[in-house]
Amino acid sequence: MEWQPIEDLPSSWQNLASAELPPLVTVWDEQAERLRTSGEFKTFMDRLRREIAIETGIIERLYTIDRGITRLLIEQGINEALIPHGATDRPVKQVVSLIQDQETAIEGLFDFVGGQRSLSTSYVKQLHQVLTQSQDSTEALVPQTGQIIRVRLIRGDWKQQPNNPMRLNGTIHEYCPPEQVASEMDRLIELHHHHRNQKIPPEIESAWLHHRFTQIHPFQDGNGRVARCLASLVFIQAGWFPLVLTRDDRAAYIAALEQADQGDLKGLINLFTKSQKQAFIRSLGLSEQVLSETRRTQVIIASIAEKLKQNKSESLQARNQKVEGFAANLFEITSNRLQNVANEIKLSVQGLVDEPEVFTVTASAGDNRSYYHRYQVVETAKQLGYFANLRNYHTWIQLVINVETSMTILLSFHVLGHEYRGLLVCSACAYYRDNTEEGEWNISEIQALTDSPFQFSYADDEGGNLIERFKQWLEDVILTGLEYWNKSL
Template identity: 30%
Template sequence: MSEKRIPWHPVEPVPHLNGEIATRLASVDALQVAWKAVQASASPEEVEASLKRRLRRHAIETGIIERLYDMSWGVTEALVAEGLTTEVASAEGEVSEATLSVVKDQFEALAFLVEWARTDQELSIHFIRELHTLIVRHQPHYEARDQFGRTVRVPLVPGAWKTLDNTITRSDGAVIECTPPVQVDSEMQRLVALYAETAGAHPLIRAAWLHHRFIQIHPFPDGNGRVARALTLLALQRGQYAPIAVDRLQRTEYIAALDEANDGDLRALVRFFARIEEKALRAELQAPLTPVPESAGAVAVARAYASRLKAREVENQELKAQKATELAGALHTRLTHFMENTAHQVQEAFREFDSSAFANIDNATPPNPRAKYWHGQLVHAARLADFYANLGEGSWWVRLHLRLRGNLLRFITTIQKVGRGETGVLALTVFAEVLSSDAENGPPTPLYRVFEHPHVPDSVTLIYTDDAETRWEDIHQVVDTALSTAISRFSEDLA
């Protein structure tokens, strides 16, 4: 059977997106306001350090996405936190000098893009070629196929358009024909011109459109994916959003969103970028104040902290806290009802296998003292989701227990405040663990946590201005999917 081929077509303008996309972007924008308040209270050095950490993560992950190299989570976190140095790489013992050179090139290209974005210059062909040159500086060759279908190594000229046809093979086996070499220059000129016309569009829509249309052209022999992901940061930087990084765990979802864009629907890619932008913004709300050196003197220290603490104050802070509490309460009610129904149905299903199977739920909300239960579990889930959980007053949690054949599945879903102080930001996370519940041997003994890297469930970011009914669909989907995964893992281990 012959393969399905999708012919190339000229770059199309930004489509009009509204409805649920507009609602999702409004939620991102509300979170951006809280993030910018934190940025305003930090020193320029703190802001720059945070930016560089995010660029280092992007630089590492973009090569992993392309399978140029592999790197463990531990090494990745060390390089992100401490810097892309030979000392860190050699200490971890996994990263070769050649790999580190590639990562550094990708980081320097991103730093170049950020500096360029701070100017008033418009996107240009020259800039895109320069970006490619920086990214592939230490990549002398790329793999191609000759006329006999054999894989050959071909010299890679940085910044030069392709001279051979290239294609993209989708997961379903379909082959997408990219822009022919003879049309590349005109299509790239069209891409730049159309991007300039999108100035009034939301930065996340601009980012998704530019990313996909660039991939559609595939103007270089190699490095197109890395350039496309770098260009994604352009609209975000200009719009004062946090830089994002598509990581190895999101590769499948990322490619699926690109496939939908190739089929003419950009919405999945916009939603995908919106989710990782929310995560990036939310993570920054955890950042504590960096101590002022005591050597500066008591008065200098006092003035510095007074200024920064004053900057953290937000107008109508009490109203923001009240609205966030009302939103959390309304969603907690829905969660409790959903979990009660689910627990009953799960219990009935498993009693066909084990007549003693039992499922029940419990829940609590602030200011009830029980709202402070599960502190360790919730901190762990927040760390996996990359944010600071503010559990000073507790959280809005619902706990499901499923007892089956001497073992216990504990599934906790919770809504908690994010960041230090009243940011008006909430997050829903889930935690699941399996315990031995044999009563003859005392209290339940933890056996394992269900969710760990690289299998981390989605979380949902909420803003005090959100509507509970509108956001319930997102929450329901995350909780139902995570609970399904937890029950499946629990059941498989009993088989």
């Protein structure tokens, strides 16, 4: 692929904006000030930074660390003593230094935003210097022989030689020539500032800035790490969260970048949107924990009084009623769609299986069975990393398939987090059911059918694309659930 100078956003960039994030951001903004001052939120952010620092090196193949040790380091801190022999493919001291460099760079992004500085080429160079301070060398291709050799890494300055990689099919992917880097980077920064004045949505600007930077590939090595930091910078400036991409996102990430190389940023925007959505959901689940940190009696009583006051306010009641109205409509859509799927399955297995049982069961708002399936819903929420509140609101729908095996798809509408502030989610899971000797059902192999719940709030516009967004999510759930069933046959 031949190198081309970077291009501005397409004229139809408005069509790339996420419909999911604005309503979620509205709910977040109402609680952000209280959450940000809490120790629980600080712990959450510390863990988030550590996760980013570890996973970005894994994405770049700087090192490997097994998942169990990764989780331990995220929870307890980056410490050599926590990494046993064999848990990584590089010397432990070197791995820890690389991770700490990346963590320092992420912390520096917050300082940069706090100082209200504007992005410049000098800051990009400074970022590269920090990210690579424990990296002395990198690989280079000798064009004449095709040999891969180690060369000294130039830190904090533009590349002096071409760094065009060879793809698996033998083709060369051309990045910006060294003599054009300075002018292209100046143009990148200029366009970025123009976008800020235009108030381009963060999910679009972060994807654009990230991709155009990687097109230039201005440094000898470390460009991916810098690109993800620049994307994080856009989000942090918006008051959102740094970009979290893990080893599990690597294939989708590379595919999205290749799609962007062809002129389509949508895949990269969707990936970045998903990362932000998950961070918002996880952070909003901290609400009640923030209150539990406080130990002084007067402060607790004041917090309780404020909560009671808010709960009785007409505005909060109206918000909750509005989002529950949305939930009722989505519940009806789900019920009808799952019934259609049940009918399709029964028709397809007719004559092939004796006495197939395929049916739906529902519990709408106010149903005395609404507390059913708590175990499955809570377990699914744990897998997705949030707290499922079934106390304030809960409705559910089951698709039960008793064909060869007994499998159930369960969708649950409930509150996200301990406090009900007009934000609901729908989760989806599948599981098997077996009869025990005592004649009771045994639930096993509960699996979330999505990587995050479907979230909606009073701030959504039902006349907009809420229903279409949900229908697409529901179809993905059904497809994944049927694949889960198919594997058991």
